[in-house]
Amino acid sequence: MALNPYDLYDVRSLLSDEERAVQDTVARFTDERVIPIIGDAFDQGRFPKELVPEIAALGLLGSSLPEKYGCAGLNAVSYGLICQELERGDSGIRSFVSVQSSLCMYPIYAYGTEEQRERWLPGMARGEIIGCFGLTEPHGGSDPANMKTNAKRDGGDWVLNGSKMWITNGNLADIAIVWAQTDDGIQGFVVEKGMPGFAAQEIKHKMSLRASVTSSLFFDNVRVPEANRLPNVKGLKGPLGCLTQARYGITWGPIGAAIACLDEVLGYTKERILFERPVAATQSAQIKMAEMARRITMAQLLVVQLGRLKDAGNMQPTQVSLAKWNNCRMAIDIARECRDLLGGAGITTEHAAIRHALNLESVITYEGTETVHQLVVGRELTGISAF
Incomplete structure (x- = not known):
């Protein structure tokens, strides 16, 4: 019996029935919907955002989070298989799902209040609210502690100033999970599109991740309400x-x-x-x-x-x-x-x-x-x- 050339050790036999079903579902989506268009999207420097509703309908956004928030409640191996099959199509598609799921939905779930979870997670799981993650800064790179973006308390609000760079989904995003220095250490804030002083600028001339949106974020006295601060974590x-x-x-x-x-x-x-x-x-x-x-x-x-x-x-x-x-x-x-x-x-x-x-x-x-x-x-x- 011939071995599968892409699975010589029959790793698939180590998976549960549910894990195999997840892999097969995402593999079909990648074969039928991603691969036929992704070469042209890469050439054009265009993220195929028309796929987002389908990605959401398959339960791939926030897939490891609880079902009570409209998520699939899958295990970690299933999430890994989702990433593997999406990146078989293109790293840009996997990056979109990774950022939405792990860098935006996860911190709201892990560090936010129940009100914040109920406010944002169901819409994010449906692909109706897109998120981005603001940590990296132009001078920071591998040294995130060297953070210049800051938030100052002003009554019931926070005033945010600074910038972030290399932000996947930046110009697509309805919300940004932004990390800033405060008098009480680094804290996270949910910054919403349209808040005065908040701007996103897409980074062009890329030779990599061309089928993905990469942006710079700018904060000029952006007033963020206390209700948008993630209260359950401080520091790096x-x-x-x-x-x-x-x-x-x-x-x-x-x-x-x-x-x-x-x-x-x-x-x-x-x-x-x-x-x-x-x-x-x-x-x-x-x-x-x-x-x-x-x-x-x-x-x-x-x-x-x-x-x-x-x-x-x-x-x-x-x-x-x-x-x-x-x-x-x-x-x-x-x-x-x-x-x-x-x-x-x-x-x-x-x-x-x-x-x-x-x-x-x-x-x-x-x-x-x-x-x-x-x-x-x-x-x-x-x-x-x-x-």
């Missing part, structure tokens, strides 16, 4: 807790991108005839593709165990760092190798490899660069911070 542990949730999804997503590239190159090398035989019949091509399958298999086993740890409440941030580092590096290397095997054809977006390779330049950078995650693991091993 608030935004870092959100990032751990999102990074978990990112550990799964690049596997989908890698599988898409391998699938494409397997088909191409069998049909491409050079020197009177298919490229797939050469030792060099088989060794390269075998190496891809090996690395994909390792990544698959890594994330399933990570998901089981998360569902058991035992997942540690260092484990997420290790998986993001490993799986992003795996995927970007595979995408580049596949581009090479496609030859000249590989430089066009008629093939997926160059698009995935370019997207993964962002994925390997955002929410902790490769170096940051290496240093997180190093700190765990030695007990010494080298940041």
Whole structure:
């Protein structure tokens, strides 16, 4: 019996019936609705926002949050499979879902009041309210503690000043989860579109995540009511807790991108005839593709165990760092190798490899660069911070 070339260790057999059903549903959506349009959307630098109602109808927004807020109440492995199948289509689609779910809905659920949850989460689950996450600043990057955006108390309101950069969904967003320095430490605020002094400016000229909206946010004496402050967390542990949730999804997503590239190159090398035989019949091509399958298999086993740890409440941030580092590096290397095997054809977006390779330049950078995650693991091993 032939093995599945994209699942050599039958990782699917480790999944529950519900987890397999989730994967199959999202895989169909990706095959039927994302892949046919995503190359053109990437070329045009356009996020296909027409897909948002369908994404919401499938229950993919805030999928791990409780059903009482209109969410699906799925486990962590199911959320990971959602990310994997969406990124098999494009990192930009997975990024949209990650930001909405892990960086916007999660902090409202985890750090907000019941009134805030009821006010925003059901609409966000339906895709009627889009969120973005404002942490990164132009000068901050990997050092979020070096935050300049500030909020000052003024009666019953807060007055917000500063800016954020590299914000996914920024110009789409109806609300922004913004982290700011206060006299009582870093705190989170829900800033609503249309509040005077709040502006979003889309970042153009991108060569990566072109089918995604990336923006800068500006706050000029934006008056935010106390009812919009997330009261149940203070300090960097608030935004870092959100990032751990999102990074978990990112550990799964690049596997989908890698599988898409391998699938494409397997088909191409069998049909491409050079020197009177298919490229797939050469030792060099088989060794390269075998190496891809090996690395994909390792990544698959890594994330399933990570998901089981998360569902058991035992997942540690260092484990997420290790998986993001490993799986992003795996995927970007595979995408580049596949581009090479496609030859000249590989430089066009008629093939997926160059698009995935370019997207993964962002994925390997955002929410902790490769170096940051290496240093997180190093700190765990030695007990010494080298940041």
